[in-house]
Amino acid sequence: xxxxxxxxxxxxxxxxxxxxxxxxxxxxxxxxxxxxxxxxxxxxxxxxxxxxxxxxxxxxxxxxxxxxxxxxxxxxxxxxxxxxxxxxxxxxxxxxxxxxxxxxxxxxxxxxxxxxxxxxxxxxxxxxxxxxxxxxxxxxxxxxxxxxxxxxxxxxxxxxxxxxxxxxxxxxxxxxxxxxxxxxxxxxxxxxxxxxxxxxxxxxxxxxxxxxxxxxxxxxxxxxxxxxxxxxxxxxxxxxxxxxxxxxxxxxxxxxxxxxxxxxxxxxxxxxxxxxxxxxxxxxxxxxxxxxxxxxxxxxxxxxxxxxxxxxxxxxxxxx
Amino acid sequence: xxxxxxxxxxxxxxxxxxxxxxxxxxxxxxxxxxxxxxxxxxxxxxxxxxxxxxxxxxxxxxxxxxxxxxxxxxxxxxxxxxxxxxxxxxxxxxxxxxxxxxxxxxxxxxxxxxxxxxxxxxxxxxxxxxxxxxxxxxxxxxxxxxxxxxxxxxxxxxxxxxxxxxxxxxxxxxxxxxxxxxxxxxxxxxxxxxxxxxxxxxxxxxxxxxxxxxxxxxxxxxxxxxxxxxxxxxxxxxxxxxxxxxxxxxxxxxxxxxxxxxxxxxxxxxxxxxxxxxxxxxxxxxxxxxxxxxxxxxxxxxxxxxxxxxxxxxxxxxxxx
Numbered sequence: 312x313x314x315x316x317x318x319x320x321x322x323x324x325x326x327x328x329x330x331x332x333x334x335x336x337x338x339x340x341x342x343x344x345x346x347x348x349x350x351x352x353x354x355x356x357x358x359x360x361x362x363x364x365x366x367x368x369x370x371x372x373x374x375x376x377x378x379x380x381x382x383x384x385x386x387x388x389x390x391x392x393x394x395x396x397x398x399x400x401x402x403x404x405x406x407x408x409x410x411x412x413x414x415x416x417x418x419x420x421x422x423x424x425x426x427x428x429x430x431x432x433x434x435x436x437x438x439x440x441x442x443x444x445x446x447x448x449x450x451x452x453x454x455x456x457x458x459x460x461x462x463x464x465x466x467x468x469x470x471x472x473x474x475x476x477x478x479x480x481x482x483x484x485x486x487x488x489x490x491x492x493x494x495x496x497x498x499x500x501x502x503x504x505x506x507x508x509x510x511x512x513x514x515x516x517x518x519x520x521x522x523x524x525x526x527x528x529x530x531x532x533x534x535x536x537x538x539x540x541x542x543x544x545x546x547x548x549x550x551x552x553x554x555x556x557x558x559x560x561x562x563x564x565x566x567x568x569x570x571x572x573x574x575x576x577x578x579x580x581x582x583x584x585x586x587x588x589x590x591x592x593x594x595x596x597x598x599x600x601x602x603x604x605x606x607x608x609x610x611x612x613x614x615x616x617x618x619x620x621x622x623x624x625x626x627x628x629x630x631x
Numbered sequence: 632x633x634x635x636x637x638x639x640x641x642x643x644x645x646x647x648x649x650x651x652x653x654x655x656x657x658x659x660x661x662x663x664x665x666x667x668x669x670x671x672x673x674x675x676x677x678x679x680x681x682x683x684x685x686x687x688x689x690x691x692x693x694x695x696x697x698x699x700x701x702x703x704x705x706x707x708x709x710x711x712x713x714x715x716x717x718x719x720x721x722x723x724x725x726x727x728x729x730x731x732x733x734x735x736x737x738x739x740x741x742x743x744x745x746x747x748x749x750x751x752x753x754x755x756x757x758x759x760x761x762x763x764x765x766x767x768x769x770x771x772x773x774x775x776x777x778x779x780x781x782x783x784x785x786x787x788x789x790x791x792x793x794x795x796x797x798x799x800x801x802x803x804x805x806x807x808x809x810x811x812x813x814x815x816x817x818x819x820x821x822x823x824x825x826x827x828x829x830x831x832x833x834x835x836x837x838x839x840x841x842x843x844x845x846x847x848x849x850x851x852x853x854x855x856x857x858x859x860x861x862x863x864x865x866x867x868x869x870x871x872x873x874x875x876x877x878x879x880x881x882x883x884x885x886x887x888x889x890x891x892x893x894x895x896x897x898x899x900x901x902x903x904x905x906x907x908x909x910x911x912x913x914x915x916x917x918x919x920x921x922x923x924x925x926x927x928x929x930x931x932x933x934x935x936x937x938x939x940x941x942x943x944x945x946x947x948x949x950x951x952x
Contacts, residue, residue, distance in 0.1 A: 352820035353791070453905065467906050497686040498847060499903055502891035506901045524820060527893035554895050566895065568825035570854035573874065574832045579854065581825030585790040598822075 313340040314485060314518050315364075318378035322359050325371050331588060333359040333372075334542045336631075341486070344516040348533030348550060350526055350565075354586045356542035357522045361490045364520070365400045366390030382485060399484040403491040405471035409463040415474055416459040419443040422481040446477040450507050469500035476507060480515070487512070487519045493528060505531050526565055530554050538562050541586065541594030543610070548619035558621045560599045593623070601625065636677035636841050637698070637809060642707035644668040644693055648911065665910040667693040669865040670707070675858065677712075678839035682856035682873065684846055684888070688907060690865040695811040695845045699729040711809050727753040727805025734814035736794035742787035746772070746797055749786055753805040771804040772797075774837070776830060792823035796830070803834060811843045816851060828854055849892050853877050861885045864907055864918040866934070871943030881945045884919045917948070925949055 322334040334356040341347050351357040362368045364379070366386070379386040381393055402408045410418060420439045427434040440459070447455035450473040463471055472492060479487055489508065493501040509532055512519050523529050529536055529550065536553045538546040538561065546559040557563045567580035584598045592607035593599070599606065609630030613620045616627075648663040667690045675681040683691045696702045698709055700720030709716040711729065719725045730753070733739035740749055750768045759767070769779050775796040781789070786797055795815065802810050815831065816824040832855065834840060844855050852859055853873060860870040861882065869882040880886045887902035903922050914920050920930040929948050937944055938951040 352822060451904075469906055498849075499686065499887060499891045500906060502893070502899050502901050503904070505893075505899075525893070526821070527895050530895045531893050531899060565821055568821045569895070570825065570828060570850045573853055574855060578829045578832070579825040581829060582822035583826075585792050585823060 312343075314343045314345075314382060315341040316378060316380045317364070318376060320360075320363060320374070320376040320379065322356070322363050322368065322375075323373045325373070332542055334363070337539075337542075337544055339537060339544070339547065341518050341520065343485075343518055344512070346512060346519045346521055346532055346534050348529040348536040349520060349522045349539060350524065350529050350536055351539035352524055352586065354541070355539040357524075357539050358490055359542075360539070361400065361488050361520065361522050365398050365488055366393075367400070397484055398486045398488060399479040399482050401472075401475050401479060401487065401489040401492045403494050405468065405475045405495070406463060408475055409471060411463055413462070414459070415461055415463065415466070416440070416443065419446065419459070419474070419478055419481060422478040426482050442481070443477075446480050447474070449480065449511065450474075450477045451503070452477075467500075468496050469504060472496065472504050473507065476504075476511065480511060483515075485518060487517055488522070489519060490522045491524070492521075494523070494525070501528070508532060526554060527569065538565075541588075541590070543594055543622065544613065544620070545595065545622045546620065547613075552619065558616060558619060558626065559595075559623050560601050560625075561595045564598075564600070635674040636679075636712055637673075637675040637681070637843070638708070638710040639671060639673045639694075639698065640708045640710070642668055642671050642694070642697060642704045642709060644690075644697055644702060645705050663911065665913075666865050667910070668697065668704075671860075671862075671865075671867050672707075673860050673867070673870055675841055675843070677841055678835065679857040680835065680842040680844055680855050682844040682846060682852035682859045683862060684849065684852050684859055685862035686847060686888075686907065688864070688910070689862040691845045691862050692813055694862070695731065695813050695843060698809070698843055699731045699811050701731070723756075726756070728808050729811075730802035730805065730807040730809070731811040731813060732795075732798050732802050732815050735818045736791065736798045737787075737818075739798055740786040740794055740801075743785060745783050745785055746777075746789075747782040749797060750801045750804050753801060757805075767804055768800075771800040774803065774834060775800040776826075791819050792826060795819060795823075795827055799827075799830065799834070803838070803840070806838075807840065809841045809843065811845065812855075813845045814847070815844070817846070817848065824851075831855060849877065849889055861888065864910065864913065866918060867944070867946060868919065869943065869945045869947075871945075875941075875943060881940060881943065881950060882919075882947050883923045883925050883949075917946075 318338045320334060320337045324331050324333055349357045349360060363374055368374060376387060423439045423442055424434050443459060444455045447458060452458050452473055493504050496504060521533055533550040536550045537544055540561050546562050557566055564582035570579055582598050590597055592609055593611055596602040596606040605624055611622050611624045612629040612631050613622045614627035643666055645664045645666045651660060683694055685691045697704050700716045711719060719728055747768055750771055751764050754764055777796050786794060816827050846852050856873045859873045859876045861868050863884050869876060869885045880889055890900050890902035893899045905922050916932050917930045917935050920926045927948060935946045935948045936951055937946055940950050
């Protein structure tokens with residue numbers, strides 16, 4: 312059974328200059344112990360998706376959906392009930408997620424306390440300390456005793472992100488939503504943190520929604536990938552297949568844009584232009600290398616092609 | 632070998648740590664300093680790109696700022712076309728000969744300025760007439776793929792990719808000899824990154840600009856650079872032609888850096904554990920020794936000497952015979 316089911320999720324932001332649609336009718340399911348990658352560029356709506364699922368959208372946003380069901384709980388009516396306990400979110404910048412005035416120790420204790428309250432366990436300082444040390448070891452912090460006594464600013468970016476993962480684990484969530492968790496880190500640290508994510512998700516049979524703009528990072532950790540563009544799902548499929556043989560022109564362009572050669576070998580294939588709102592028909596058509604008249608007629612339906620979903624009229628001429 | 636266009640000779644730049652309190656100043660307590668750039672030498676030919684690659688805190692940006700004269704070196708020389716950078720930077724007639732493009736165009740461009748004001752700024756004080764300046768601005772914008780309809784727009788109204796194009800136009804409008812590109816694409820989306828990289832290569836072919844590319848991304852360096860210098864904690868660890876260094880890295884740190892970069896279709900390895908030490912607690916010998924899997928006794932005592940392996944320089948006892 313699916314852990315999370317989302318049907319026709321749309322989010323709109325209101326501002327003084329009118330409203331902008333960040334997500335349009337996004338539907339997907341997530342299985343237990345599955346890692347789902349959400350790949351997209353800025354403005355694709357990927358962060359909005361993360362915020363919507365953890366109930367952290369701000370007041371200027373309106374959420375509409377036919378169904379968001381997580382572990383049998385209807386999130387549309389009571390999203391607060393799962394945040395932090397069933398769903399935990401890890402953000403891009405760990406330093407702004409941690410409280411700068413609290414020692415790491417107390418921040419992890421707080422997470423443990425919340426869990427104890429939820430599960431009706433009793434909380435004791437000594438037990439909590441033991442557990443905190445275990446958690447820090449699990450995220451491969453070399454000197455956990457020392458780190459517990461420190462303040463966030465005394466830690467490196469990689470250590471801060473590990474502490475965030477440790478706090479997530481303290482809550483024992485079923486679903487981890489990670490929004491660009493390695494983007495602010497250096498390459499070597501990024502590889503380390505990615506491998507920690509991979510390990511803990513596998514060991515604890517957690518599900519994860521991993522949001523990133525970097526296809527190469529997504530390929531390291533995801534089972535399945537959703538490609539978002541302009542707030543709409545453009546392609547869904549197994550990570551390996553999508554990356555090896557992309558079907559949507561946008562996915563193709565994204566993969567082609569990654570520089571894997573030298574300048575002597577010629578120009579990079581790039582996607583022309585830039586993202587703009589208010590496009591008629593297929594949102595990607597103004598930048599698409601294969602765009603035709605028909606693309607402007609309407610928004611193409613998500614077509615099923617060999618176990619994959621692709622929103623492009625090259626794979627079926629139905630419109631929504 | 633003919634004369635190199637850019638020569639960085641044994642450059643040192645140190646920064647002080649924190650501030651001394653009044654009492655500490657009265658007691659003449661010594662200021663703690665560290666070398667962000669520590670005896671670095673490199674060179675590049677005209678019309679070529681040298682990439683400086685490293686992680687945050689490696690000193691790569693400081694080196695870039697030294698090369699355009701935004702910082703003064705504490706020791707050593709930086710020569711561009713045979714002239715010292717401080718000399719070039721001081722002379723009004725040389726204004727704009729050295730240029731820099733920064734990582735984040737949203738913060739390097741004034742959001743309230745129009746594109747025209749922004750791009751013309753480097754040549755506004757020159758002896759050129761108004762029409763000539765305008766002509767140059769339009770030409771620079773054309774070269775960067777923007778048409779003159781953007782002239783009157785404010786830079787904050789533009790998209791990220793367009794802003795970076797304006798930043799590049801601003802850098803090339805003064806006919807520079809050398810441009811330091813500090814992470815020119817890392818704030819941009821992948822699809823826009825490819826556009827900007829293509830643009831930079833086209834401009835270099837057309838105008839024979841010499842680029843100093845500062846990046847943490849090995850892929851960007853591979854595409855844009857002719858030679859590559861890898862920095863770790865203020866020191867060079869390896870320097871050589873980009874193809875050779877990236878296909879067959881010699882220094883263990885270069886190897887780790889390349890292995891850690893995620894690639895589609897191949898699982899990257901955790902190449903090294905741990906993180907670089909602080910500048911204030913540097914190891915006595917090789918700075919990479921505490922994390923290096925090949926570390927030997929000798930690595931702990933002294934920084935390895937410069938060793939030539941074919942046309943490459945590497946600082947590692949594995950190669951110093």
